Structure formats: structure tokens, C-alpha cells
Amino acid sequence: MTGSPLERLLARLADANDLSKAATLLFWDQRVKMPPGGAEARAEALATVSRFAQERFIDDEVGRLLEELRGLEESSDYDSFEASLVRTTRRQYEKALRVPPELVGELRRAAALGLAAWGPAKEQSEFEQLRPQLETLVDLRRRYVECFPQPDETYDLLLDDYEPLMKTAEVREVFAELKRELVPLIDEIRDGADVDDSFLYGEFDPATQRRVALEILRAFGYSDDEWRLDDTPHPFMTTPGAGDIRLTTNFRNDLSALFATMHEFGHGVYEWGIDRSFARTPLHSGVSLAVHESQSRTWENLVGRSRAFWRWFYPRLQEAFSAQLESVDEEAYYRAVNKVQPSLIRIDADEATYNLHIILRFELEQDLIDGELAVVDLPEAWNARMEEYLGVAVPDDTRGVLQDMHWAAGSLGYFPTYALGNVISVQIWERALEDLGDLDERFERGDFGDLREWLREHLYVLGSKFTPQETIERVTGSRIDAKPYLRYLRRKLAPQPA
Amino acid sequence: MTGSPLERLLARLADANDLSKAATLLFWDQRVKMPPGGAEARAEALATVSRFAQERFIDDEVGRLLEELRGLEESSDYDSFEASLVRTTRRQYEKALRVPPELVGELRRAAALGLAAWGPAKEQSEFEQLRPQLETLVDLRRRYVECFPQPDETYDLLLDDYEPLMKTAEVREVFAELKRELVPLIDEIRDGADVDDSFLYGEFDPATQRRVALEILRAFGYSDDEWRLDDTPHPFMTTPGAGDIRLTTNFRNDLSALFATMHEFGHGVYEWGIDRSFARTPLHSGVSLAVHESQSRTWENLVGRSRAFWRWFYPRLQEAFSAQLESVDEEAYYRAVNKVQPSLIRIDADEATYNLHIILRFELEQDLIDGELAVVDLPEAWNARMEEYLGVAVPDDTRGVLQDMHWAAGSLGYFPTYALGNVISVQIWERALEDLGDLDERFERGDFGDLREWLREHLYVLGSKFTPQETIERVTGSRIDAKPYLRYLRRKLAPQPA
Numbered sequence: 002m003t004g005s006p007l008e009r010l011l012a013r014l015a016d017a018n019d020l021s022k023a024a025t026l027l028f029w030d031q032r033v034k035m036p037p038g039g040a041e042a043r044a045e046a047l048a049t050v051s052r053f054a055q056e057r058f059i060d061d062e063v064g065r066l067l068e069e070l071r072g073l074e075e076s077s078d079y080d081s082f083e084a085s086l087v088r089t090t091r092r093q094y095e096k097a098l099r100v101p102p103e104l105v106g107e108l109r110r111a112a113a114l115g116l117a118a119w120g121p122a123k124e125q126s127e128f129e130q131l132r133p134q135l136e137t138l139v140d141l142r143r144r145y146v147e148c149f150p151q152p153d154e155t156y157d158l159l160l161d162d163y164e165p166l167m168k169t170a171e172v173r174e175v176f177a178e179l180k181r182e183l184v185p186l187i188d189e190i191r192d193g194a195d196v197d198d199s200f201l202y203g204e205f206d207p208a209t210q211r212r213v214a215l216e217i218l219r220a221f222g223y224s225d226d227e228w229r230l231d232d233t234p235h236p237f238m239t240t241p242g243a244g245d246i247r248l249t250t251n252f253r254n255d256l257s258a259l260f261a262t263m264h265e266f267g268h269g270v271y272e273w274g275i276d277r278s279f280a281r282t283p284l285h286s287g288v289s290l291a292v293h294e295s296q297s298r299t300w301e302n303l304v305g306r307s308r309a310f311w312r313w314f315y316p317r318l319q320e321a322f323s324a325q326l327e328s329v330d331e332e333a334y335y336r337a338v339n340k341v342q343p344s345l346i347r348i349d350a351d352e353a354t355y356n357l358h359i360i361l362r363f364e365l366e367q368d369l370i371d372g373e374l375a376v377v378d379l380p381e382a383w384n385a386r387m388e389e390y391l392g393v394a395v396p397d398d399t400r401g402v403l404q405d406m407h408w409a410a411g412s413l414g415y416f417p418t419y420a421l422g423n424v425i426s427v428q429i430w431e432r433a434l435e436d437l438g439d440l441d442e443r444f445e446r447g448d449f450g451d452l453r454e455w456l457r458e459h460l461y462v463l464g465s466k467f468t469p470q471e472t473i474e475r476v477t478g479s480r481i482d483a484k485p486y487l488r489y490l491r492r493k494l495a496p497q498p499a
Numbered sequence: 500m501t502g503s504p505l506e507r508l509l510a511r512l513a514d515a516n517d518l519s520k521a522a523t524l525l526f527w528d529q530r531v532k533m534p535p536g537g538a539e540a541r542a543e544a545l546a547t548v549s550r551f552a553q554e555r556f557i558d559d560e561v562g563r564l565l566e567e568l569r570g571l572e573e574s575s576d577y578d579s580f581e582a583s584l585v586r587t588t589r590r591q592y593e594k595a596l597r598v599p600p601e602l603v604g605e606l607r608r609a610a611a612l613g614l615a616a617w618g619p620a621k622e623q624s625e626f627e628q629l630r631p632q633l634e635t636l637v638d639l640r641r642r643y644v645e646c647f648p649q650p651d652e653t654y655d656l657l658l659d660d661y662e663p664l665m666k667t668a669e670v671r672e673v674f675a676e677l678k679r680e681l682v683p684l685i686d687e688i689r690d691g692a693d694v695d696d697s698f699l700y701g702e703f704d705p706a707t708q709r710r711v712a713l714e715i716l717r718a719f720g721y722s723d724d725e726w727r728l729d730d731t732p733h734p735f736m737t738t739p740g741a742g743d744i745r746l747t748t749n750f751r752n753d754l755s756a757l758f759a760t761m762h763e764f765g766h767g768v769y770e771w772g773i774d775r776s777f778a779r780t781p782l783h784s785g786v787s788l789a790v791h792e793s794q795s796r797t798w799e800n801l802v803g804r805s806r807a808f809w810r811w812f813y814p815r816l817q818e819a820f821s822a823q824l825e826s827v828d829e830e831a832y833y834r835a836v837n838k839v840q841p842s843l844i845r846i847d848a849d850e851a852t853y854n855l856h857i858i859l860r861f862e863l864e865q866d867l868i869d870g871e872l873a874v875v876d877l878p879e880a881w882n883a884r885m886e887e888y889l890g891v892a893v894p895d896d897t898r899g900v901l902q903d904m905h906w907a908a909g910s911l912g913y914f915p916t917y918a919l920g921n922v923i924s925v926q927i928w929e930r931a932l933e934d935l936g937d938l939d940e941r942f943e944r945g946d947f948g949d950l951r952e953w954l955r956e957h958l959y960v961l962g963s964k965f966t967p968q969e970t971i972e973r974v975t976g977s978r979i980d981a982k983p984y985l986r987y988l989r990r991k992l993a994p995q996p997a
Contacts, residue, residue: 023548043743227534
């Protein structure tokens with residue numbers, strides 16, 4: 002192999018990245034297009050491709066090149082592409098080096114088989130159908146954590162896969178503050194409000210929902226040239242390569258898919274906005290899941306559940322679903338989609354109770370990895386905590402422990418990033434407003450370009466040049482801080498003095 | 500790596516196969532789902548994944564294991580899985596060993612970029628938009644043939660990729676016989692028949708076409724559990740893994756997609772019927788493209804253009820498109836879909852003139868690889884030969900040299916297998932009829948199971964255990980022979996004595 006050490010490193014990283022992106026497509030296709038008969042072959046393909054990606058990434062040559070490039074890194078500006086690339090790659094390399102490619106492959110295979118089992122299990126509310134796969138996945142995750150020196154808390158190692166460098170203790174602290182403030186706030190709201198949202202549940206033609214969702218997305222920045230929107234049982238976003246952003250959503254017998262679609266757009270636009278010159282390097286990726294969720298929650302909630310947004314869009318929605326909504330005025334609709342009410346399904350939860358769904362999962366995940374909770378006891382533990390935190394009785398596992406696909410996909414440690422994302426979203430939002438001034442007027446006429454461009458320039462473009470914490474501090478000027486988010490919730494949702 | 504030499508070989512082959520299947524999905528997705536903005540990243544991913552597949556397959560360890568396994572091969576029955584696996588793998592390995600993985604990757608990248616350019620070029624009838632990619636591809640194919648010792652004819656090496664072990668001279672001989680018999684036959688038919696097929700061209704709602712196509716496919720053996728049917732500009736079949744058969748078709752403003760769909764089903768059912776225990780080995784694949792095409796042409800023509808088939812299906816088609824077909828009776832429809840008439844588009848051609856489209860391409864391909872024809876002169880050469888062989892004037896490149904995606908995908912040497920497939924299809928068909936007796940009555944009631952199962956047991960199940968010629972001889976009892984096909988065409992299409 003010829004070229005400078007930097008060129009040689011880039012070629013290696015491009016290989017590893019291409020293999021990872023092939024795995025990304027294998028995953029997307031499994032969730033969205035693959036006939037069920039392909040599940041076994043797909044699990045093997047995912048295992049093999051992921052194993053090769055890992056092998057290529059932790060190759061000794063990558064280590065040697067990273068050593069050779071210390072000089073370049075030190076002589077380059079900290080913010081430069083070169084220094085950022087070497088720094089970020091070294092951190093990821095040193096971590097990846099500890100994990101045998103075979104284990105990476107086994108985890109990926111088990112995740113694919115878990116996902117294949119999850120669909121039917123959820124549909125039939127049969128936890129037992131998924132239990133063996135979940136047990137395998139928890140065992141594999143235990144083998145994974147054993148690859149590392151014992152941290153303060155075992156869960157730190159899971160969390161680090163989604164939120165690099167963050168510790169469980171920090172999350173616990175943020176969540177304690179959320180819980181302390183939110184539990185009384187939720188009580189307060191429930192006492193003061195009796196909002197009718199019955200018109201949100203009924204027959205909403207999926208093809209019309211899709212048309213409406215695309216109208217919103219196009220105003221946000223979606224284009225057919227670089228994006229797709231598909232239907233799938235559990236919405237997600239993924240990107241099999243630069244210029245190829247895939248949103249998925251789940252059109253059901255209510256209008257919740259509109260919010261799920263805006264949520265996934267937030268993920269998509271973050272990836273879309275990363276500096277294209279980073280393509281095929283470790284920098285061409287959102288920096289962490291919490292920062293990612295800050296953007297999905299921004300577009301879903303700060304934009305999509307705002308009064309100004311619905312001032313623009315409600316007449317169009319009403320026109321599309323005139324039978325269902327003709328007698329519902331804008332204010333009634335706005336209040337309905339912001340109704341605070343403890344409920345069963347995380348992705349449909351209001352902005353306030355949402356965080357309790359996350360805290361519950363965060364706690365159960367710790368118990369699972371620490372061995373304090375057996376997989377077989379998970380449904381019972383779930384239901385008990387739903388009762389305790391949200392006061393709701395879980396009628397079946399479909400609407401309980403089986404509702405999310407994350408655990409079936411082996412993603413233990415992912416959930417806390419959603420609530421952290423809520424917190425970060427408002428920190429970033431407040432900075433954007435300082436620069437842009439009030440956005441309501443622009444939203445009211447369907448103009449989201451200024452917001453998108455501000456976010457792109459200040460956040461998206463950075464990709465993974467810096468650590469998550471550095472990134473948050475560069476954009477917001479401060480560390481992660483729940484206060485702006487709590488202020489926002491109180492201002493938006495608390496009963497106003499008459 | 501532990502295990503017996505056979506187990507170790509199987510593990511290596513499974514890796515290479517998984518990587519190839521990932522490339523298969525990357526290709527399918529590019530053609531069917533990918534937003535155009537993803538083209539560049541996709542070309543890189545395809546190049547990298549294909550390069551790794553090749554590297555894994557030609558690894559020294561594979562060579563050592565094949566040597567170690569000579570004993571097992573010789574002591575096992577020729578027909579056994581073990582002997583067939585070692586034999587087939589060794590043949591493929593010795594060929595692959597000559598081709599540097601970098602060249603494999605470059606070819607794949609160029610093919611992906613060629614395909615990305617082909618769509619818009621075809622749409623706009625702008626050969627110039629595709630020319631640079633075609634030039635690159637022809638150059639790369641020349642570099643490819645230089646990896647091998649000089650054969651009798653350079654084209655032999657291209658042909659061998661699709662039709663292993665067959666020589667250009669053999670193809671030429673078969674084609675000479677086809678030309679000798681077909682040119683007068685076509686003249687004879689044209690003089691004797693004036694068939695009205697105008698009702699085939701009009702507005703046929705694509706969604707209804709899809710429903711109708713699926714009804715046919717389900718009767719043939721398609722199930723949602725293991726198959727998909729998608730729309731794409733140029734129909735093809737591919738399988739990203741066992742139990743996952745992907746058909747594509749192109750619903751247009753006529754009913755031709757029904758035949759294209761049955762064609763792709765023939766490819767699909769061949770792959771579907773291979774012994775599942777061969778999965779992730781080189782045996783789990785149709786043995787050659789000519790044998791593959793024999794099956795696509797069987798289901799498209801021998802079944803799909805037969806009187807018995809339409810006796811079953813025409814009433815249903817008529818019901819689905821009553822406005823267009825209510826005044827057309829079954830016989831008129833049957834004659835229309837079998838009308839012999841020189842025309843512009845290969846995939847829509849009748850059974851007799853079809854072969855002239857292939858002979859034209861076969862000749863142009865030889866001229867291209869031998870350097871006797873420059874890419875820039877291709878449209879002119881195409882148009883001249885269309886005039887000469889079929890007597891039709893090509894109005895634009897969309898309906899001329901740009902109609903097929905094969906060359907844009909770097910597939911030089913593929914086309915002859917279509918006409919060879921026609922020939923082989925009737926050889927196999929005659930053997931099936933000997934065992935099954937007349938099938939018309941079964942087709943007339945929509946029963947295709949006996950035929951499918953006969954083909955599965957006698958042909959599909961074999962996968963790549965034997966060479967193409969061995970396979971053909973095992974199924975038909977003879978070498979490739981154009982006579983049965985020519986007899987069939989004459990019997991079916993020639994004007995009958997009054």
C-alpha cells in the first residue's frame with residue numbers, strides 16, 4: 002500500500018466504514034423489506050460483515066499508522082480534520098481493540114435473530130417467544146463487558162457504546178433531578194387539565210398519512226434525491242452511506258406517526274448535515290446517541306409540538322382528514338397533541354411523562370446486566386414499575402415489555418440517551434434562539450430553513466470531530482444541564498394561572 | 500481455527516459467501532430502493548465488499564485446505580456433497596486466484612457507477628452520458644482477460660464468467676444453426692400472419708397489473724414468506740440469501756410486465772429450489788446463466804405463452820382489465836402475445852425474433868473486447884445491425900443501444916446465455932413431458948406444481964454440484980442441441996397448412 006501515512010489510514014478506515022455501511026443496509030433491509038424466510042441467512046451475513054469490519058478496523062496496521070501520525074496530530078490545529086481524525090480514531094481503536102471480532106459477529110447474529118423473533122412475539126404478546134434470544138443477548142453483553150477492565154459500574158460500559166465517555170453516575174444524577182421535578186409537575190398538570198384527545202384515535206388512511214408526513218418533511222428539508230421514507234413496525238433512521246438517508250415510520254390508526262416521522266427526520270438531518278468530506282471516516286457520524294436524540298426530539302417536540310408549527314400545518318392536516326377533524330379547532334388539536342397523561346407506550350408519550358418511561362428502562366437495564374434481574378422475570382418487573390412510576394396497569398406484553406425493539410436487537414444502554422437528548426435539545430434550542438431570534442413567525446409560514454441551517458452549521462457539520470461533551474459545550478457553552486429543559490416543560494405544560 | 504479440514508473449508512466459504520450476499524443486497528437496493536444521492540457511496544461499498552469477498556475466497560488457506568481434501572474428494576462418491584463441494588470450489592478457486600481483489604473491486608465500482616449513469620442516459624436517450632463509464636468498463640474487462648493465459652478467443656474468458664467452460668466457438672455454432680433456421684421461419688410467418696395486437700398497448704393500471712402478476716406467481720409457487728416482487732426500470736432477479744428470493748419487474752403501459760415477471764420467477768424458482776443444505780457454499784447457486792435462462796424462458800414462454808396457461812388465466816385477466824379486453828377473445832389474445840414481428844426491444848420480443856437480438860449483442864460484444872469496435876461507435880453499429888438482422892430502424896438510443904442495463908453493469912458475455920437458455924429450455928421441457936405426460940390439462944386448471952416439482956427434483960436441487968454441461972446431460976440425456984427448440988418454434992409459430 003502506497004501513499005502518506007494519513008492516506009494509508011484513510012484507506013483502511015474507508016474499508017472498515019464500507020463494511021459497516023453494508024451491515025447497516027443489511028439491517029435496514031431486514032427491518033423494512035426482507036421476507037421473513039431470509040432471517041437465518043441474514044443473521045449470518047450480518048455476523049460475518051460486522052466481524053470483517055471489526056477485523057479491518059483493529060488491524061495492527063491501523064495501530065502503527067496512528068502511532069506514526071502522532072506528529073501530524075500534534076502539529077495540526079486541534080479543530081483540524083487531521084487532528085480530529087487521528088484523535089477520534091485512536092479513541093475508538095483503543096476501545097475496539099479489546100473486543101474480539103468473533104464476539105462482535107456473535108452479537109450481531111444474536112441481534113438479528115432477536116429482531117426476527119421480536120416481531121411475532123410482540124404481535125402475539127408472547128414474551129416467551131423472545132426470552133431465549135434475550136437471554137443469549139444478555140449473556141453476550143456480559144461477555145462483552147468482561148473484555149474491559151472493571152469500571153465503577155458495569156453499566157458504564159454499555160452506556161459508553163451509545164454515549165461515549167459518559168458515566169452511569171452522571172446519568173443517574175440528571176435523572177434524579179428530572180424525577181424530582183417531573184413527578185410533582187405531572188401531578189399538577191393532571192389535576193388542572195381535562196383535555197379531549199379522542200379525535201386523535203380513529204381511522205386515518207395510511208396513504209394520506211404518508212402524503213401529509215412527506216409534506217412536513219419536505220418543508221423541513223427532505224428531498225427524494227437523498228432520502229427515503231418507509232413503513233416498518235418500529236420506526237428508526239439509518240444511513241447506508243453519504244447522501245442516502247433512510248427514515249422509517251409506522252402508520253397506524255391514529256396520527257402518532259406524524260410525530261414519529263418528525264422524530265426520525267431529526268436523526269436523519271443530523272447525519273445529512275455532517276461535513277461530506279468526512280465520508281468513509283469515523284468522523285462521518287453523529288457524535289453520540291444523546292446528541293442524536295437531542296435532534297430527533299427537537300424536530301418532533303420543540304418544532305413538531307409547537308403552536309407555531311400547527312398554526313402553519315393544522316389547516317392542511319384538517320383538509321387531509323376533514324371527516325375526522327373538521328369540528329376540531331387548532332387550539333383543541335394543539336392541546337390534544339400536548340396532553341400530559343401517563344400512558345403505556347413510550348414513543349407516544351407526552352413530553353413530560355416520556356422521561357419516566359426512560360428511567361424505568363434505565364433501571365431495568367442495570368439490573369439485567371448486574372444479574373439482579375433474570376430475563377424471565379422482566380415482564381413482571383416491567384409491569385410493577387409501570388404501576389409505580391406511571392400509575393398504569395399493563396394489559397399485555399405487546400403494550401409492555403415487548404413494545405420496543407431495542408433489547409431484542411441487543412441494544413442495552415441505549416435508552417437513557419433519549420431522556421438525555423430531551424435535556425440537551427433545549428440547551429441547544431436556547432442558543433439557537435439567541436442567534437436567530439423568535440422562530441414562531443417563520444414556523445407559522447412553514448419556514449424551517451433558518452433553524453435547520455443554524456443547527457447544521459453549529460452542530461451537524463461537526464460529525465464526530467470532538468467528544469460528545471466537547472460538542473455539547475461548543476454548541477451550548479455549558480455542560481449537560483437539566484434546568485433549561487425543566488423550565489421549558491413547566492412553561493409549556495403547567496397549568497397557567499387564570 | 501479448529502475442526503476438520505472440511506469444516507474449516509466450509510467456514511471460509513461461508514465468510515466469502517456472506518460477503519458476496521451482502522454485495523448482492525447492495526446491488527438489489529441500488530437498483531430498487533436507493534435514493535440517487537447514495538450512488539457514490541454505494542459504488543465504494545460494493546467495491547470494498549466485493550474485494551473482501553474475493554480476498555477471503557482466494558486466501559492461501561483455502562488452497563491448502565483444497566489440497567488436504569483431495570483424499571476425501573477421491574474417496575467420496577462423485578455425486579456426494581463432499582466431492583462436489585471440493586471439485587466445484589477448486590475450479591472456481593483456481594480461476595479466482597488469477598484475478599487481483601483490487602481489480603474485482605474496481606470492476607464492481609465501475610459497474611455501480613455505470614448503472615447509476617445508465618438510468619438517466621436511457622431516459623434522455625443520451626448515449627454520451629454513459630460512454631465514459633462504458634469505456635472504463637471495457638478497459639477493465641480487458642485488464643481482466645489479461646489475467647489469464649491467452650485462450651483461443653478472448654471472448655471465451657468473458658463467456659466463462661456466465662457459462663463456465665463453454666467456448667465462443669460452440670456458441671457460434673449453435674447461433675449459426677439458429678440463424679439459418681430462424682431467418683426463413685420468421686419470413687414465412689410474416690408472410691402468413693397479420694395478427695392484431697393493438698389491444699395490448701394502452702393504459703393498464705400498474706397496481707392491477709401487480710395484483711394480477713402476483714396471482715400468477717402464487718400459482719407458480721411464490722409465497723410472501725420467502726419472496727418479494729418490486730418495480731424497477733430493468734427487471735432482474737437476485738437472492739441476498741437462502742429463503743429470500745427477490746423478483747423485480749417493470750409495470751408499463753402495456754401487459755409486457757406479466758411476461759417479464761414470469762421470466763424472473765423462473766430465475767427465482769431455480770435458486771429457491773437448490774438444496775438448502777448447500778447454503779453459504781459455492782454449490783448454492785444456479786450452475787450457469789444459460790441453465791438459469793432456460794428456466795426463466797421456460798416459465799415465461801413454455802408455460803406463460805402457452806394456450807393452456809391462458810385457458811386458465813385469460814378469464815381472470817379479462818376480468819381485471821375488462822375495459823381493455825372485454826371484446827378480445829382468448830384465441831385473439833393468445834395470438835397477440837405470440838405475434839412474431841421484428842421489433843426494437845429485446846425483452847418484449849417474440850420467441851422467434853428474440854434470438855436475433857441476442858446474436859446481434861453477441862457479435863458486438865466480441866468486437867468490443869477485441870478492440871475492433873470503439874465504445875463511441877457502438878450506437879451506430881447497433882443501429883446498422885438492427886436494420887440488417889431485424890429490418891427495423893432504431894429511432895433513438897433509449898430503444899436502441901441503451902435499452903438493456905447489462906453493459907452499463909459491466910456484464911459483457913452475458914447475452915448469449917439467453918439464446919442458449921431458449922435452446923436448453925426445450926431440451927429439458929421434452930424430458931419433463933416424457934415423465935409427466937401432457938401438462939396442458941393441469942395448466943388449464945392453474946396447477947403448475949407437478950412441473951415445478953419435477954424441475955426442482957431433476958435440476959434445481961443440484962445447484963452447482965456439477966459442471967453446466969454435466970448438469971444439462973444429467974437432466975436431458977444429451978449435450979446442448981438446438982433441434983428440439985427449432986422444432987418447438989416451428990410447430991408453435993409457423994403458419995399451419997389450411
